[in-house]
Amino acid sequence: PGMTSEAYIRLVGGGERSRVAALTFGDAADELQTLTYSLGPRSLYRDLHFSTLAAAVEAWTPEAIGVCDDYDLVPDLPEAEGCKRIDILFVIDGSLSMTDEQRALAGLDGEPPVFAEFTDALLSELTDVEDFHVGVVTADPGASLLHTHREYPELPESPETDCGLPPGQRWLVGPSPDLAEQFACIGATRALSIDEHTALNGALALHDPANAGFLRDDSLLFVVLITDEDTQDFTVTSRVWIHDKYLEAVGGDPSRLIVLAIAGDQGIYEMPKTICQGPYGGAAPGRRLTSIVRSFADRGHTQDICAGSMTATFASILDDVVSACEAVAPIP
Template identity: 35%
Template structure:
């Protein structure tokens, strides 16, 4: 679907959360209440459906200023300054980490994420009523080192924030993301023998000491919802070996509360050829999503089922629900 039409549909209809089309089981869906897909639920904390969003309601939208949704190739400024904020229930801040498999087979997925998905995803976050702002950080799928990227293959990205992350207030947010998501990985210490395809583990390492205290210091905010987006066309393959539950526990420990973490895993539900080429069955990624789905905070999107924009559309409902139920830190 053309971006402008997709964005309009997205901001007008963020209702149900549905999982990957064609099967059911514990590894699909967010497990959150209010799902309205066409399939019936089955398995633990899961939902099945057609892979497209449904529902007749509309979002309340944001009340910020700005020029609306962004077309690729424009100046990079996103319209709007967030939701209503004062007096609103739920979280006001979101911290998003994108971990992208940087193998050559991922070129089409990375291009889509840079040029189509992120601009509309960023705008849609700010259209959630309570959200005032968000931060976004990017790294590859190797945890050695797990420092957030500040440059792409073309050179330094020079974020307006002056930090190692992007801020939603930037007037060049889209172009900043396009720069950094063209992943520079010459500093990567992984061998490339499957140990460089562990996006969720890389995010966990980035948010733990020593990276959380040194290279990435200051990124996580106590009063922000953490959203992790991990994408690979193979599978989560942590080295040394860790179970999906152990990775879940590491990510939750960075926030101290499971309800304050949303995890979006993107991979192949089965081995297949999809719109972006071939994908392996991402068994570990699906199991990891299921550990977050128990709290209504996990969503898996099948690379074989359709385009990334469809998955992000559905995942926004999970983020909205989590924001409404955000557990603020004790004062």
């Protein structure tokens, strides 16, 4: 679905999502519904068990007409006061092949710590942001607890692996002079499984009662999914379920959510890619992961883990996070 939606927007809409609308109709069709989400809010999916095709066409026709009628209109922007808080959730693949990427994030590769530099740049742009939370969860199947110890879950929680967070707090709070060192500790994940539930674990972590307090009602949620494999949660649940759980976490308001997947590039519809090689080694195409992330339409972003350094990757998403924060509307 992610590859198809990109091709549809590029080839039919000339690269503009605002010029595209589609009606899809199927039988519990996860791929069709994911495609529909990816094309944007004026596209419609209907399940044949709950609607007739005639009813679906009738419901969608005004949206299709609206795409044409509104194409040249300048939309009225809602009142915005900008976000005061940002909650950043990392889902990090803890397999051995991800060692170099983890070291780059933490600044253990001889270069400045990527994440600390990103948050510094973010706060220099968003001077009204009061604070941010940073949580990390592994991509291991079934994991949803935010980390408080290094190399979890391979190493058990113990005084030797403790990252020094206050009791009962499973996330970092910034800005902080110790942020780089603390993130280097909690961001060091080590997998117990060869399977990766990268997309699913992020959704589960946002709803785990043990993580209560990490995500706040008035914050911008920035989710970062980092892996050199595809997310393998297809045996557990659908793409649509994962998409819906992320949106549910922000009260159904997509303006409070931005999702970034850093994974192997799947290529385009006419020219799919296979294994890529980059500065951190090889990576498999993140096809399912890309489909899930693109289902958030203009709130979902993907970056090729093989394309360049982590520093360049986070620099490329900075403007999108800044714009998303500035556009957050006040809570009624």
